[in-house]
Amino acid sequence: MGKGGSGIEAYGYLRWVAVVLFWLLSSLPLSPALGAASLPAMQVQAQSWRREGAGAWSCSPSPTTGAPRRQLRGVWIATVANLDWPSRPGLPAAAQQEEGRRLLDQARALGFNAVFVQVRPLGDAFYPSHYAPWSAYLSGVQGRSPGYDPLGFLLSEAHRRNLEFHAWLNPFRISFHDNLAALAPTNPARQHPAWVVHYAGALYLNPGLPAVRRLLAATVEELVRRYDVDGIHLDDYFYPYPVGKLPFPDSETYRQYGAGRYRSIGDWRRANVNELIATLAQTIHRLRPTVKFGVSPFGVWRNRRSDPSGSATEAAVTSYDSLYADTRTWIRHHWLDYIAPQLYWPIGFRRAEYTTLVRWWVHEVEGWPVHLYIGQAAYKIGSGGPWSDAEEMPRHLRFDLRFAAVKGEIFFRLRSVLADPLGFARRLRTALYRHPALIPVMPWLGGGPPAAPRALQAQLQPQGTSRWTVRLRWQNDPAGSVATTYYAIYRLDGVASPDPCALKTSTALLATQRGLDADWQVFVDQLVLPQTLYTYYVTALDRLHHESPTSTALVVHLP
Incomplete structure (x- = not known):
């Protein structure tokens, strides 16, 4: 995302998303009868961000850990x-x-x-x-x-x-x-x-x-x-x-x-x-x-x-x-x-x-x-x-x-x-x-960024009393010209903007996962807390670690 007006517009957009999301979540029934059936997460269409330059990162290391996101x-x-x-x-x-x-x-x-x-x-x-x-x-x-x-x-x-x-x-x-x-x-x-x-x-x-x-x-x-x-x-x-x-x-x-x-x-x-x-x-x-x-x-x-x-x-x-x-x-x-x-x-x-x-x-x-x-x-x-x-x-x-x-x-x-x-x-x-x-x-x-992953979805899966995991799945863009080798999964607290610097901190990167020869890619986040709101993004990377734009945002509320 750029500077100035576009950032203000995105902030206003995300505030509107948050209000609608919380209204929807507050009215959503969470029936124990669901049992092993998975509860669908709320999907939010948000702007994706693009890197500036080939693999160059201008944001500072994480203030929490001091570690760089690329190392x-x-x-x-x-x-x-x-x-x-x-x-x-x-x-x-x-x-x-x-x-x-x-x-x-x-x-x-x-x-x-x-x-x-x-x-x-x-x-x-x-x-x-x-x-x-x-x-x-x-x-x-x-x-x-x-x-x-x-x-x-x-x-x-x-x-x-x-x-x-x-x-x-x-x-x-x-x-x-x-x-x-x-x-x-x-x-x-x-x-x-x-x-x-x-x-x-x-x-x-x-x-x-x-x-x-x-x-x-x-x-x-x-x-x-x-x-x-x-x-x-x-x-x-x-x-x-x-x-x-x-x-x-x-x-x-x-x-x-x-x-x-x-x-x-x-x-x-x-x-x-x-x-x-x-x-x-x-x-x-x-x-x-x-x-x-x-x-x-x-x-x-x-x-x-x-x-x-x-x-x-x-x-x-x-x-x-x-x-x-x-x-x-x-x-x-x-x-x-x-x-x-x-x-x-x-x-x-x-x-x-x-x-x-x-x-x-x-x-x-x-x-x-x-x-x-x-x-x-x-x-x-x-x-x-x-x-x-x-x-x-x-x-x-x-x-x-x-x-x-x-x-x-x-x-x-x-x-x-x-x-x-x-x-x-x-x-x-x-x-x-x-x-x-x-x-x-x-x-x-050489190399270059693959196309952004698409159709990011999530399901909440119960793991006993008051415990859940989040099962993410997504697809490759079939029109992409660069082969995807692996994926990066990002998780931010709350309804989070796809701000480049927020995603470049080491604490935002949740995991990397090798690509599977399958229509759908799957990742299970087990490090979740109850009564928490998360925003997920996924990116695709080639074998030389060039990174795609992000997928659209996916906001998940843990009961």
Whole structure:
């Protein structure tokens, strides 16, 4: 709705609606004989509102919770060493699936709207692949099938719960031991031992070999072609973390592919990783433009003592100098859709201070088409020092809300959150993430708002003495040209105007729900109070979270 006269006219219109509505409700018989029959709600035809711009929201965060209505709330689900799922290798398929459903239910209940699931923990896979054997974390033996497709299963279950699903890969890590013979015969490292580097008792694919980079590009292409994932995600493991002063043994590869072209072996290593990132970005967006590509690097790019544009930190390890991951180049070439630096330090920690690093990353992404999410160390909560303060992590989240460039958070890892250290899971559920949030739009990926839902209706359903639920149902507009992926359900107290700012507060968004392949969509609101008047609206969203205009208003009075 606009400003000035139109707002005054709408206010007068809604006052008239309220008077008529209350007169009708006061004369409406509420017979106990209705029993299980549903009492029809009163429907009010009101103006719908439209967003201004593609996914841009100008209203302030909710004054009640301080939380924005659009925020990525992600959690990593680690499969390496069976950290999160499955709980141990060798479980029957049905038990693995039951665990997976339970974890996704718990993630949804805590307010998360995205999961980052590790589908390539080592040189293995959680899906049938031409480029890697089955993971030993599934069956107990690398190369042995678990009897079903875990990625396909978990992806379907996540989408059913309207959770965005990002497939998380570790590109170069092969194993935590250095025995090639212990790998499955179909492991590329076993088939191509010249591609492998032995370092500090572990095995890695050599990033300096073009054949290795081609293998990784083919791996991602296979994933994107076969699975309807929302994102492809890499973490911080590129060249391995240095172990003491032990050098990474790739000098021969450098002489073959980099000497004479690069000033140093470090520049050559960074060029290798840059080439991989650029190739993956091109591959993903060529095959499926809606799939997001993101990386979660080590949280310090460079210290200021090494580069004046680096952060005011004194980290012993940096992304640029130690892991050869030049995240600045990736951002400025628009190879990434999001970046999620792992800021796993407390506020006030001198060598890598949390608020200093958040400000540095905010400045780093300003003006570039990339979303910034902050990686949070849930596993450290309650571990001692500042992490023994129950307010440490909530302070992180409140601090991040100061910056429009911070589009969300990702927590490592799910079972660490579910353990409820210092009551943090309860804080998420009851306060920090009490109200759901929509995922921010990435305009550069395309997409657009679907048509508004139509024919919104409601029925009151008795649930025992003096208890009711509200059963909403609605239809898609058949003339809409953009496919609807899910719906947002809004509830306001009283006879409420469809004011854009009222609907953009986090307290107005009641729930999101995946679209069903059916003529009618149904949502049941169980969080209702007797003798209350509510106004409901529903919107439709595409898979990239562009939101339609609202449905017409629906006013419901609870007896």
